[in-house]
Amino acid sequence: MAALVVRLSCLGKRWVLACIDGGSRHGRGAAIGLTSRRKRGQSSVAQQPLIAVQKSRKGEREWAAVVGLEIHAQISSNSKLFSGSQVHFAAPPNSLVSFFDASLPGTLPVLNRRCVEAAVMTGLALNCRINKKSLFDRKHYFYADLPAGYQITQQRLPIAVNGCLAYSVSVGKKPSQVSTRTVRIKQIQLEQDSGKSLHDEPRSQTLIDLNRAGVGLLEVVLEPDMSCGEEAASAVRELQLILQALGTSQANMAEGQLRVDANISVHHPGEPLGVRTEVKNLNSARFLAKAIDFEIKRQIHELENGRKILNETRSFDDKLGCTMPMRDKEGKQDYRFMPEPNLPPLLLYDTASLPPGADPQQVINIDWIRERLPELPGKTREKLIQQYGMLPEHSFTLLNEVGLLEFFQNVIKETRAEPKKVTSWVLNIFLGFLKQQNLAVNESPVTPSALAELLNLLDRKAISSSAARQVMDMKRGNPRAINKLIGLVRKATLSRADPTVIKEILERKLSS
Amino acid sequence: MWARAVKLGLRSWVGWRRGFTSKADPQRSGRVTAEVIEHLERLALVDFGSQEAVARLEKAIAFADRLRAVDTDGVEPMESVLEDRCLYLRSDNVVEGNCAEELLQNAHRVVEEYFVAPPGNISLPKQDEQEPFSHI
Numbered sequence: 001m002a003a004l005v006v007r008l009s010c011l012g013k014r015w016v017l018a019c020i021d022g023g024s025r026h027g028r029g030a031a032i033g034l035t036s037r038r039k040r041g042q043s044s045v046a047q048q049p050l051i052a053v054q055k056s057r058k059g060e061r062e063w064a065a066v067v068g069l070e071i072h073a074q075i076s077s078n079s080k081l082f083s084g085s086q087v088h089f090a091a092p093p094n095s096l097v098s099f100f101d102a103s104l105p106g107t108l109p110v111l112n113r114r115c116v117e118a119a120v121m122t123g124l125a126l127n128c129r130i131n132k133k134s135l136f137d138r139k140h141y142f143y144a145d146l147p148a149g150y151q152i153t154q155q156r157l158p159i160a161v162n163g164c165l166a167y168s169v170s171v172g173k174k175p176s177q178v179s180t181r182t183v184r185i186k187q188i189q190l191e192q193d194s195g196k197s198l199h200d201e202p203r204s205q206t207l208i209d210l211n212r213a214g215v216g217l218l219e220v221v222l223e224p225d226m227s228c229g230e231e232a233a234s235a236v237r238e239l240q241l242i243l244q245a246l247g248t249s250q251a252n253m254a255e256g257q258l259r260v261d262a263n264i265s266v267h268h269p270g271e272p273l274g275v276r277t278e279v280k281n282l283n284s285a286r287f288l289a290k291a292i293d294f295e296i297k298r299q300i301h302e303l304e305n306g307r308k309i310l311n312e313t314r315s316f317d318d319k320l321g322c323t324m325p326m327r328d329k330e331g332k333q334d335y336r337f338m339p340e341p342n343l344p345p346l347l348l349y350d351t352a353s354l355p356p357g358a359d360p361q362q363v364i365n366i367d368w369i370r371e372r373l374p375e376l377p378g379k380t381r382e383k384l385i386q387q388y389g390m391l392p393e394h395s396f397t398l399l400n401e402v403g404l405l406e407f408f409q410n411v412i413k414e415t416r417a418e419p420k421k422v423t424s425w426v427l428n429i430f431l432g433f434l435k436q437q438n439l440a441v442n443e444s445p446v447t448p449s450a451l452a453e454l455l456n457l458l459d460r461k462a463i464s465s466s467a468a469r470q471v472m473d474m475k476r477g478n479p480r481a482i483n484k485l486i487g488l489v490r491k492a493t494l495s496r497a498d499p500t501v502i503k504e505i506l507e508r509k510l511s512s
Numbered sequence: 513m514w515a516r517a518v519k520l521g522l523r524s525w526v527g528w529r530r531g532f533t534s535k536a537d538p539q540r541s542g543r544v545t546a547e548v549i550e551h552l553e554r555l556a557l558v559d560f561g562s563q564e565a566v567a568r569l570e571k572a573i574a575f576a577d578r579l580r581a582v583d584t585d586g587v588e589p590m591e592s593v594l595e596d597r598c599l600y601l602r603s604d605n606v607v608e609g610n611c612a613e614e615l616l617q618n619a620h621r622v623v624e625e626y627f628v629a630p631p632g633n634i635s636l637p638k639q640d641e642q643e644p645f646s647h648i
Contacts, residue, residue, distance in 0.1 A: 078604045085609035093625045094615060098608035102615050114604035135591060142557065144629030156591075199631060200623075207626035210615075334555055344594035362601055 064269045065296040066276075067232050067262055068224030071239060072217045073249040074193065074257040075118045081192055081216035082109030082152065089255055093209040101214040103147035108342050113364070115216040116159070118248035119190050120348065120369050122218055123160030125242050125376055126185050130366050132348050134159040136190075136340040141333065144208050145195035153219070155337050158189035159346065165222070166378065167238040168396060169231055175393045183235050184223040193217050212256075218249065224263060224273075228296065229289030236260055236288060241377040241399060253285050262292050265309070266299045274299070274309060279323055281315040291316035295323050380405070388412075388419035397427055403441030404431065410448035417455040425455060429472055446472075544570050 077087055085098040100107035123130050135157040138150040163185035171179045195213035197206050220239065226232050240258060243249040251258040260283070265276035279295055282288050294316075299309050314323040349355070351367040381395035390398075398405045408426045415422060430451060434444060454471060457463045463471075549560050560566050612625055621628040 079602075079606050079608075084602065084605065084607035086606040092612065094612040094627070095625075096609045097612070097615055099611075099615075100608075102618075104618075110602045111599060112604055113601035116601065140555075142633060144627070197629075198626070201631070204631055205621075205623075206629045206631050207623055208629050209626055336555060339591045341592065341594075344592060344597040344599045346599050361603070362598065364601070 061268050063266050063300050065227050065264065065266045065299075066224045066273055067226040067228065067264050067292055067296075068276075069222040069226070069232055069236070070261045070263070071220045071222065071236065072193075072259045072261075073122075073220065073239075073243055073251055075115050075216035075218055076247060076249050077112060077114045077118065077216055079112055079114075080214040081112055081115050081190065083107075083214055084110075085214070087215050088211075091211055093207075094211065096211040097213065101147075101210055103149075109152060109340070111343065111346070112216060113361070115190060116346065116348075116364055117369060118216070118246075119159045119188060119218055120364065120366055121246050121373060122220070122243065122248050123163065123188050124366070124370050124373060125246055126160075126163035126165055126188070126220070128160035128163030128185060128188060130160050130348060131157060132350075132353070132366075133157065134189075134346045134348075136343045136346070137337050138340050139335045139337055141335060143194070143197075144206055145197045145210070145213065147195070147210065147213065151192050151194065152340050152343075153191035154189035156339075158187040159348075160188040161186070163188070165235060165239060165242075167231075167234040168392075169234050176391065178393055178396070181226075181231060181234075183225040183231075186221040186223050188221075189219045191217050191219055224265075229292035232260075232262060232292050233285065233289040237285065237400065238377065245374055245377055245380075247374065253283055256283065259283055260288060262288075262295070264292060264295045264299065266296060266303065274303070275311050277309060277311065277323075278313045279316055280313060280326065284318070287316060287318045290318075290321065291323060294321065298323065388423060390420070390423045394423055394427055397431070401431065401441060407441050407444075407448050411452045411455070414449055414452035415455045415459070417452075417459040421459070422455060425451070429469065433472055544573070 074087075075081070079085060080087055080098075080101065083098040083100040085101055086096045088096055098107075100109065120130055134154055136152055137155045139153050139155065140150040142149055164182050165185055166180055166182045168178045168180050171177050193212050193215040195208055195210040197208060199206050222235060226235060236258075240251040240253075243251040243258075249257055253259075262279045262282060263276050264279060265274040267274040277295065277299070279291055282291055295314065302309060310325075313326045315326050316323050348364050348366055351365060354363060354365055377399050381392070381399060384390055384395045384398065385392060398408055404426070407430075408422065411422055411426060412419060430444075430446065433446075434441065439445075454468055458465060458468050544566055549566060552558065553560060560569065616622050616625060616627070619627050
């Protein structure tokens, strides 16, 4: 049914007319098919500023928002959760699909050991209780990218429950003003991913690629302990870092390895919780906070104008900067959960309960896994603070930027300069330079060795700090300049030249 | 498998409804209402095309209801007859896949190695508008 559905949404006095393709679906999934086209001449909704505390109109009471998250992380494994076909991001359509993934009759699920280990590792890292017995269920809904008509998940008794995740948020304008929050983890469960739908509107059809069908997912459910977009984004970021440190998921949102759904409601403090909406299609770190804050504002606006919030599913349109209802004519979904009849309960052991003489390939020992957990981001930050005397907020920045920690550690290795000096240079000048040039750490024309040498020279007082900064400035124009400059300065210092001479040389080089 | 899923779904659904309406209570009357049938047809895409099919469903429910005669106080429900079996763990190796051509042979329509489906879900028409269900 490709009928166009016209939706009107208003925020204050601004009206937006958006045409949405009739590609709604049940259950989980990115609404790839939902396209919004603005009619010509209509103004768009303004980008909403991020506000943590929602102050309402004069005379009205304060609002508090409640945000819970359901995060799906693709497990980093060679093969899928219940079949031996490959897990790989880009491949010819339907080439990584086994008979089981295509749901051909007579096929059965066979559980992948690596996925269970990944779930246990993640559960332990998030301080969960690992259930020694967990069960698999079927969750039924119809959609073309779910060939079986059901998804195998763990609804009744998941593999891990009752954990917590600590993250940090800024509480003031100064970078040093950070506060640690925790969010409770309700559960972690193993489940199958669905295939991918590509909506071909003009020909009124959907193209289905099952390469992703059956890939193992970890669903991490965060309790509604968060109250705004920034907190949610920070929690997700921290979870990303943990998953990457563990190696259980690459958690790359751009590649769809980490997907987030948010459950949002608002209420007056002291009163019962309000009706919640679910916002799907949050597949980018950038838009996560934006979408959540928009939805909070929208709900407050609706309630303040005497309207009710519908318990519905919405998606975020990043171009318009607003959430839209996802068409769901079927009303509340009935997934008809039933136990997966082809899989016995999943039993895990610890050292005490390990059955003697058991095949090591067939048993999973929680204690063994716990002893071999890699270092978590929290611990890494602690060590940086202790070892190098840096401030907590610096340790956060070092870990938050992809590749920056490794860069920093390489510079430390090769330089004699004080760690505090290195920290300051890497976080302020180097990172600032990268941001200005819009480069990632791995695209940096400045290598750790180069920076280390520069800092050595600075340390030896062979060059002044302003000269060193100018060297960095040079990078903007001429990528090879730094090597030339370093060579020159080195030559100059070997001959023990006057610092002013060196500065002259540098300036001459800079102007040439 | 369909019958089992329908039965299980119906039992839990009926149990929920029992608290609200007495007319949709097959236990007492043994009848399954048109409303329930319509709901089931949407959920399971099963076509209860004739009165015989509905009668068969009612008999199936009555058959399952005989379980109530057993006293299960204090007994943990059995979730799976496989509960004593060991769940086999497979090593994480790639041993399948690479058979796109074979899989696509089953498809009614194919576009460049993609399966083709209609856009989105097509809603079932309401009870009064219903025609004999035709497959795509």
